[in-house]
Amino acid sequence: MLSLALAALLAACAGAPPPVAGPVPAAVPVPQVPEQVSNADWEQDMRRFEAADALSPPPRGAVLFIGSSSIRFWETLAQDFPHLPVINRGFGGSELRDSTWYAGRIIVPYAPRQILLYAGDNDLNAGRTPAQLRDDFRAFVQRVRRDLPDTRIAYISTKPSPSRAGLLPAQREANALVQAEAKRLGVDYIDIFTPMLDATGQPDETLFIEDRLHMNAAGYAIWKRAIAPYVR
DSSP states (O other), X not given: OHHHHHHHHHHHHTTOOOOOOSOOOOOOOOOOTTTTOSOTTHHHHHHHHHHHHHHSOOOTTOEEEEESHHHHTOTTHHHHSTTSOEEEEEOTTOOHHHHHHTHXXXXXXXXXXXXXXXXXXXXXXXXXXXXXXXHHHHHHHHHHHHHOTTOEEEEXXXXXXXXXXXXXXXXXXXXXXXXHHHHHHTOEEEOOSGGGBOTTSSBOGGGBOTTSSXXXXXXXXXXXXXXXGGOO
16 A cells, blocks of 8 residues: 555656546447448548538528438529528438438437438449338438437438439339338328329439439429428
């Protein structure tokens, strides 16, 4: 005991700093690919969002649009819904389970009053089945409601893109499964698939830019009309 006391006294005299109290910051968990996220590179998008939030914190209680590139490239989102505070957190190429995994960083902190999710056609294009997409949708709703039980959720159906016309049967099946699950869970389902078909039942080429995957202004005009009745 005497030796310990002397050692402590000598350390104090030598100016040794006292131990720092407080929790050690937790490391960002690394997700499993492809079970939890489709691509580990989404971490860069999360850091970009967090840096933007640090400079200009989004308002709490806003309407949050989240999902893949069709959300990310919606450059007129704020103008299309001028009566509402909106947040765009689309990250291009993402799949539905990516939004679920990163919900703690790009959904929960904003405490949005409503979430509009668009994801699914990248998933199907990557080989996930309609049933897996339905299950991923269910997992997303459960994750959001764990921390935000009162936040309204709306799912925007997959869109029919000319470059992915081969996916139309899978999209129809997936949309039907998600729509039924949305009804069971009390989630709004917004059909943008049907109004984006031409008279022959194929994707309307006039709604897309040159890559035949992403929409032009006419395509977003259809989205605006379809979504507006659900946004509160």
